[in-house]
Amino acid sequence: MLTKVLFPTFFDEKTKIWSGVERRPFYDYDCSMGLVVYNTMKNFPQNVLQIAHMDGRVVTFADSLAWATRLAMYFKSEKLTHEDVIGIIGKASTYVSSLAAACLFHTTPFHAVAYTYVKEPEVVKELYVLTKPKIIFCDGEDYEVIKQATLEWAPKIITLTGRLDGVPNIEDLLNPHPAERFYQPERLAVGGDQTAAIMCSSGTSGTAKAVALSHRVIAKTPQITNSTDVILTSATIDWVTGLTCTMMGFFFGAQHVIFNETFNAESFIHMTEKYKVTFYAMAPWQAFEVFTHPLATEESLASLRLVVIVGGWLSVAILKRAASLAKNCNIMFSYGATETNGIAINLDIEMGNSVGGVLPGNRIKIVDEEGNALGHNQTGEILIDNGVKWQGYIGNPVETAATLKDGWINLGDIGYFDENNYLYLTDRKKDVLKYKSKDYSPNEIEQIIAELPEIQNVCVVGVRNVGRTDAAGALVIKRKGTDITKEKIMEHVANRVVVEYKHLNAGVQFVDSLPQNTNGKILRNAARKIFEELMESN
Structure with a gap:
């Protein structure tokens, strides 16, 4: 088992700033994450990248590399550049991760929108009108909704699942190409701060916003998995948790079990046993349902090695129950956001709802309503510097300016550090x-x-x-x-x-x-x- 504090947190009494240890960059500042993914998949072709619970289909790095390469070559034939955008909106399915890889290969950012918004076409339109994708990939059953929501600029629409008369399907773009073995990913046009992906903000306190994430941000994907791990999460690529899990597969070789059904604790536990899942990324309510379910036993959860809980609180009693069932597993809370990625992490369930210490490369300060920096055990607004230039909200300069001030990101969270430099969240300012x-x-x-x-x-x-x-x-x-x-x-x-x-x-x-x-x-x-x-x- 790991120690209670994974990374030390330091406090500067003069500046009243808490910081994690220095984060040494693994990749060059101007490195395309598409090149990283390309090289990983090419070097380990037999590694399993993805298992689809829906139909049992297994996807290797070699499979995904071929699909992503052919899609990237198609994007080039369509004359897409880093200034264009590709839309993705759909349930988890076979080709979604390879499509994301293709976008990284070609350095054309993808704008992923949650498929649940299909029930609210006005929200789909509100989000996509910000980026006006040239091409949108969606499920066949949602084609008409997407078509109507994007009439203003009429993008090309390609289905991810389901075939419709007169509408191209992604498999139509996956035919072998004689030049694919010589393909090389595009270079970044403007460096590491170039936008790689556009994600939805959580939307918990209002309408979701389009958050631009750079290649440098994706390069910060934490190496908490390796090629022996099997990931299970309900988060899809349209949320930063889902994107992070996808990149863990591309970067570090972890297998990813995908499913397209609504989250269900019983099914989650069955999948854990069937695929020998080692890693969960889940919301607190999901953790509650899994670890209090009658099927949750030492035997059914024996393969688990790490559970990361994001986006809220969970009682100490449930955390202790989880630890008693998954005996070889570390259970942690993670604090972060789409705008910042991971900021702090807590491995000690005895600390209750503390989000723990500051992750490497991050700095935090707590300020009062006048902007004055506060010290230990003083509650105020949490300001974050994650060491990476934030690209802001697409098409929303007012919210961007309100969130980013003097280089610090203000997510509207309220909290404090105790005398041991552990961070506690008390609430969101908006809440x-x-x-x-x-x-x-x-x-x-x-x-x-x-x-x-x-x-x-x-x-x-x-x-x-x-x-x-x-x-x-x-x-x-x-x-x-x-x-x-x-x-x-x-x-x-x-x-x-x-x-x-x-x-x-x-x-x-x-x-x-x-x-x-x-x-x-x-x-x-x-x-x-x-x-x-x-x-x-x-």
Whole structure:
């Protein structure tokens, strides 16, 4: 087992800046990540890159290299450059990772949008109008939605899955080419800060934004896997967690199990056993469902070596249960964002909801509302410098300027460092609510409610139609086979929190599910609307 602190964190008393150890770059500043992927796949052709749970299809590096090369040659024939964009929107399927590799080969950035947004065509249009892709790859079943959403500039649309009359399919572009064995990836036109991919921000507090990620950012993919690892995650390439897992396969040879069904703990555990999965990347609610499932046993989880939990909190009790089941496994929280990638990591489950120490190459400072730097155990806004030039939000200079100030990225998170230089998140600034002129953190109340054994998941929202203020209300999912009253939950919070403004003054509503993005993060704005609708109907 690893030590409790994976990397040391240092504090400069003069500047009041916390920093990780120096990160030595593995690749040249101006190296194309397409060249890195190309060389890895060419040197280890028999390595398995991907296993599709849907149909059992196994993809080797040799397979993916051939597909990516042919696609890159097609992009060249279409006269695409680094100034163009290729759209990707679809469920996990055989060719998606190779398509991403082809974009890196040709140094044409891809804009990946979550397939769940197909249900909201106006969001698809809002995101893609920012980049106007010349070509969009999508699932056949979503062709008409994508076509209508992009009528303004009418890109070429190619299906990833499913064939339609008169519409090209990706397999039509994969015929062998006599020159492919001599192919070489394109060089970067403007250096390592050139955009490689455009991802969706989480969208937990509003509309998702298009975040530009450079080749240098992708070069920071952490080497926490190797060619003996098998990755399982529900995150797809349109979120930074999914992109990171994909790059772990390309860079370090880890196998990736893909599936296109909705996350289900029982299926997840079955896949873990079947494919001898060693690595999970998952949201807290997914970790809860897996590690509390009856099928989660020492035997079924015996292959696990590392579980990375991103995007929220999980009770110490569940973390300890996970550790008791996966005995040869390290369980860690990771703090980061699409804009920054990983920033901090916690390997010590006894530290509760600390996100741990600062990762190499990163710096953090905590500031008050006037911008003054704070010291230990002083709560304020978290400012981040990840050592890489941030490209900002595509087509959104106002939000970019609001997020990037004097070289520091402000994600709107609130937190503090303790005397051991461990970082704690208390909430997002956008999520802090006010009731009777008093600020309170919904995250604090959620953790108190989660102490109850009957609770599976919870989201606390500020209900705006109760005296025109943000009275706390809890959307609660009960664990199967248990029962608990709204009154007991409200009483538990009142007993644990003395101050009245933190009580559940808007009450409790029971639901079967919480609104989440594809990466498993709860959409608090959508949750508030659900609460208010339920309250009005009761």
